[in-house]
Amino acid sequence: MTAMAEDSAINEPGTPEAETQGAAAFASRQLRAFRDDGPLCVALGRLSRGQLPPLPGAVIAAVITGVLLVAGVGDQNTPALFAPAVALLLTGPASSHPHNGRLDWLVPPIIRAIEYGYLAVLGFAQGVSAPLIYALIAVLAYHHYDTVYRTRQRLWPQDWVFRAGLGWEGRMLVVAFVGLSGLLPFAYAALAAYLGVLFVSESVTTWLRTGRGNGVIVDLEED
Amino acid sequence: MTVAVIIATGRAGGRPGPAPTATLPWPGETPEPMTLLARLRAQLVTLKVSDHHVITRPDLAPCLRKDGHEVIESADAAGDLREIAWLAERADDTVVVLPGDLVTGDEPLARLLLDAKGPATALTIPAPKPAAAPPVAPADAPAAEPEGAAAAPTAAPTAAPAAAPTAAPTVVPGTAIRVERGRIASAGSPYHRVTAPNAGFPGALRVARYRVAALSDVAQRLALLLDDPEGPERLVPAEPEGEQSGQGGQGEQSGGSERGGRAPEAIELLLVGLVREGVAVTGNGDPRLVSLRADGEEGARAAAERIGATDEDKIRLKAAVKSNDGFFTTFAVSTYSRYIARWAARRGMTPNMVTSISMGIAVVAAVWFAAGSRTGMIVGGVLFYFSFVFDCVDGQLARYTRQFSTLGAWLDAVFDRAKEYTVFAGLAVGSTAAAYDSSVYGGNVWGLAVAALALQTVRHMIDFSYGAGNRARAAKPLPTTPLDQPGDGAAAPAPAAAPQAQQAPAPAPGGGSLVGRLSRRTSQVRVLHWAKKVIVLPIGERFALIAITAALFNAKVTFIALLAWGVVAALYTLTGRVMRSIAR
Numbered sequence: 001m002t003a004m005a006e007d008s009a010i011n012e013p014g015t016p017e018a019e020t021q022g023a024a025a026f027a028s029r030q031l032r033a034f035r036d037d038g039p040l041c042v043a044l045g046r047l048s049r050g051q052l053p054p055l056p057g058a059v060i061a062a063v064i065t066g067v068l069l070v071a072g073v074g075d076q077n078t079p080a081l082f083a084p085a086v087a088l089l090l091t092g093p094a095s096s097h098p099h100n101g102r103l104d105w106l107v108p109p110i111i112r113a114i115e116y117g118y119l120a121v122l123g124f125a126q127g128v129s130a131p132l133i134y135a136l137i138a139v140l141a142y143h144h145y146d147t148v149y150r151t152r153q154r155l156w157p158q159d160w161v162f163r164a165g166l167g168w169e170g171r172m173l174v175v176a177f178v179g180l181s182g183l184l185p186f187a188y189a190a191l192a193a194y195l196g197v198l199f200v201s202e203s204v205t206t207w208l209r210t211g212r213g214n215g216v217i218v219d220l221e222e223d
Numbered sequence: 224m225t226v227a228v229i230i231a232t233g234r235a236g237g238r239p240g241p242a243p244t245a246t247l248p249w250p251g252e253t254p255e256p257m258t259l260l261a262r263l264r265a266q267l268v269t270l271k272v273s274d275h276h277v278i279t280r281p282d283l284a285p286c287l288r289k290d291g292h293e294v295i296e297s298a299d300a301a302g303d304l305r306e307i308a309w310l311a312e313r314a315d316d317t318v319v320v321l322p323g324d325l326v327t328g329d330e331p332l333a334r335l336l337l338d339a340k341g342p343a344t345a346l347t348i349p350a351p352k353p354a355a356a357p358p359v360a361p362a363d364a365p366a367a368e369p370e371g372a373a374a375a376p377t378a379a380p381t382a383a384p385a386a387a388p389t390a391a392p393t394v395v396p397g398t399a400i401r402v403e404r405g406r407i408a409s410a411g412s413p414y415h416r417v418t419a420p421n422a423g424f425p426g427a428l429r430v431a432r433y434r435v436a437a438l439s440d441v442a443q444r445l446a447l448l449l450d451d452p453e454g455p456e457r458l459v460p461a462e463p464e465g466e467q468s469g470q471g472g473q474g475e476q477s478g479g480s481e482r483g484g485r486a487p488e489a490i491e492l493l494l495v496g497l498v499r500e501g502v503a504v505t506g507n508g509d510p511r512l513v514s515l516r517a518d519g520e521e522g523a524r525a526a527a528e529r530i531g532a533t534d535e536d537k538i539r540l541k542a543a544v545k546s547n548d549g550f551f552t553t554f555a556v557s558t559y560s561r562y563i564a565r566w567a568a569r570r571g572m573t574p575n576m577v578t579s580i581s582m583g584i585a586v587v588a589a590v591w592f593a594a595g596s597r598t599g600m601i602v603g604g605v606l607f608y609f610s611f612v613f614d615c616v617d618g619q620l621a622r623y624t625r626q627f628s629t630l631g632a633w634l635d636a637v638f639d640r641a642k643e644y645t646v647f648a649g650l651a652v653g654s655t656a657a658a659y660d661s662s663v664y665g666g667n668v669w670g671l672a673v674a675a676l677a678l679q680t681v682r683h684m685i686d687f688s689y690g691a692g693n694r695a696r697a698a699k700p701l702p703t704t705p706l707d708q709p710g711d712g713a714a715a716p717a718p719a720a721a722p723q724a725q726q727a728p729a730p731a732p733g734g735g736s737l738v739g740r741l742s743r744r745t746s747q748v749r750v751l752h753w754a755k756k757v758i759v760l761p762i763g764e765r766f767a768l769i770a771i772t773a774a775l776f777n778a779k780v781t782f783i784a785l786l787a788w789g790v791v792a793a794l795y796t797l798t799g800r801v802m803r804s805i806a807r
Contacts, residue, residue, distance in 0.1 A: 023694060027691045027692055027694060030691040031688055031691055031692065034684065034687065034688055034691070099692075102804045102805060102807060103801065103804050103805070104692060105685075105688040105689045105691065105692035105693075105800075105804070106685075106688070106801075107688070108684055108687075108688045109681050109684040109685045109688055112680065112681050112684045113677075113681050116677035116680065116681065117677065120670075120673045120674070120677060124670060124673075130651075130667065130669030130670065130672075130673065131648070131651075131669060133669070133673055134647075134648060134651070134669060134672055134673050134676065137673060137676055137677060137680075138644055138676060141640070141644070141676065141680040142637070142640075142641075144680065144684065145636070145637065145640050145680070145683070146637065148683075148684075148687045149632075149633050149636050149637065150633075153629055153632075153633075155629075207629070207630055207633050207634075208630070210629060210630075
């Protein structure tokens with residue numbers, strides 16, 4: 001390991017104006033990467049052409065999903081199917097909008113809460129083995145942490161990774177539909193295995209390839 | 224490759240013939256006698272800076288050439304600046320500018336060259352806190368006196384007549400500067416006054432590659448200003464000569480020689496130029512470390528003695544411990560973890576090895592937790608604590624030995640998460656594996672484990688996302704000040720404002736908002752300061768909570784405690800941050 005020296009590779013802003021603009025654009029791009037949108041969200045975002053601000057839809061989606069989950073995903077299948085569709089329709093169209101608003105930083109954690117909450121409640125309600133639920137959410141958490149740590153060093157994950165990962169809305173819809181056929185445990189196991197291999201192998205190869213280069217002072221330790 | 228420009232134009236007094244201060248003998252212990260310049264260059268080479276350019280005056284050049292230095296001759300400061308501009312223009316990398324008579328240890332230079340981030344950094348010497356006089360109050364009083372707008376009171380305790388800084392307790396070696404929140408807000412020269420100086424600039428300046436163009440521009444503009452004293456823009460002496468001589472606050476050299484009406488130096492002008500052009504120049508200063516400029520043999524000897532008396536290794540080791548850690552980390556780990564870091568460094572261990580050891584210990588802890596016995600829970604708890612200790616050690620080792628890598632940073636961060644979530648799983652397994660009537664039995668707690676995992680990840684996402692949005696907002700362009708204006712403009716509208724602004728304690732992400740003020744106010748009280756850190760359940764507190772509740776009770780208690788505390792923490796941080804965001 002070289003005793004660092006070169007920070008210019010990551011922080012290479014130009015003029016002060018470009019620096020400010022660049023920082024705002026960078027933050028917006030980061031927040032949108034943190035959302036972990038899949039192909040459906042992106043398509044809806046394209047339709048709306050970035051006209052919708054992201055926060056209101058996300059808040060409403062969180063409330064509705066919460067109500068639907070509390071109302072009981074276990075008793076009937078309607079809420080279970082409903083939740084991902086509602087969340088997708090409310091937050092998807094805004095995915096192409098710049099995330100530069102004062103409170104737009106709330107959007108990615110809201111989407112995470114919707115996704116994890118849905119997967120956990122649906123899985124437990126329909127009798128999926130608990131360690132399996134834990135494993136699926138742990139795999140997703142790995143991917144979401146990895147996205148954060150990478151974008152900070154401007155090692156943006158390729159677009160295909162997000163597409164292949166189905167996005168949060170895709171994963172929710174997959175389990176919702178498979179849940180109708182009663183094969184939910186299989187869906188959880190398959191998703192956990194597929195996504196685990198995808199996310200971990202892609203991220204480890206990227207890090208091994210780039211991480212050996214010259215060192216950079218970065219403090220990623222989090223509280 | 225980093226380019227070093229060494230300005231060896233200082234003249235040593237008390238020597239026959241013209242002699243540069245850079246050729247003063249280094250009085251410290253070396254196998255062979257060497258000059259200050261030779262020592263400085265050797266120090267730079269150990270820091271992997273071997274492209275040196277020495278600039279000096281024509282009459283001093285023979286003396287330096289005799290010592291084997293290749294030199295560039297220039298007639299005056301304007302010439303120095305043009306040479307610097309030319310060198311900076313050709314440099315395709317970081318540029319450091321240093322005075323040839325700089326006497327400093329290896330640590331300050333390493334911090335400047337290896338640790339410094341951002342567009343530009345200058346070595347600084349913080350002024351010692353005046354013991355007798357409270358720093359703010361007296362300075363406020365004379366502010367009421369009718370003074371020239373630009374002549375704000377310095378941090379001096381006595382009423383200062385216009386434009387004359389008094390014999391202040393802020394006597395600092397090097398050119399006077401004012402540092403605000405780690406950034407140099409104003410820098411001085413014979414033409415440029417500093418409002419309320421609180422530090423000195425010994426003359427070492429580093430400019431990152433992506434800002435070298437600005438350095439070159441500023442050097443050229445300054446050279447033009449110096450060359451054309453009658454032009455539309457002109458540099459005027461900041462203080463009448465008579466008033467400045469004998470005053471300690473500004474333009475003083477380390478040796479205490481009188482510098483009234485002295486000639487300007489290229490490096491100090493460069494710093495003024497960069498700061499006034501709006502380049503963010505970070506001040507890198509540590510009151511325990513020595514950086515001085517020698518103006519004679521006496522000064523060099525004094526500096527060498529102080530360097531000899533400084534335990535740089537100890538300071539470096541201490542600085543390797545993060546200063547803003549949580550309560551548990553600060554008091555139950557950081558008190559001794561640095562000695563493990565030093566031990567690991569002497570064994571030649573890398574930070575990544577320590578990170579892996581920490582991860583390994585956590586996995587063993589999870590296996591013990593999964594056993595479902597009281598012994599297993601206690602052993603697991605103890606191991607988990609030590610896993611955390613080594614987690615702190617890896618970062619300290621990296622900072623202490625200056626071994627940083629992208630891979631290491633990622634490994635550290637990802638393993639931190641993996642340790643926690645592996646232990647969650649181990650606890651959940653142990654809870655059902657335990658005998659039904661044992662105190663370790665907590666029933667099926669997988670639901671709680673999933674909830675704890677989801678909550679913790681969402682909490683982190685709040686931190687990350689808020690941080691991302693906040694960083695974008697923090698990047699405001701810095702104010703600029705014309706180069707030909709003697710005052711720094713800090714106190715022009717209200718002279719009293721500057722000392723107060725300088726005293727504003729914390730870096731305030733809340734700005735002037737109510738939340739921001741409330742936040743700063745409460746942080747000043749020690750108990751509240753720690754309470755605010757503990758309530759957000761940082762990593763040290765989480766590890767301790769898991770280890771203790773698991774060792775004493777069972778997994779169910781652990782998860783319920785984590786969830787309850789985590790929810791409180793999430794609500795607390797969300798409320799504060801939403802209010803801050805709205806107030807902005």
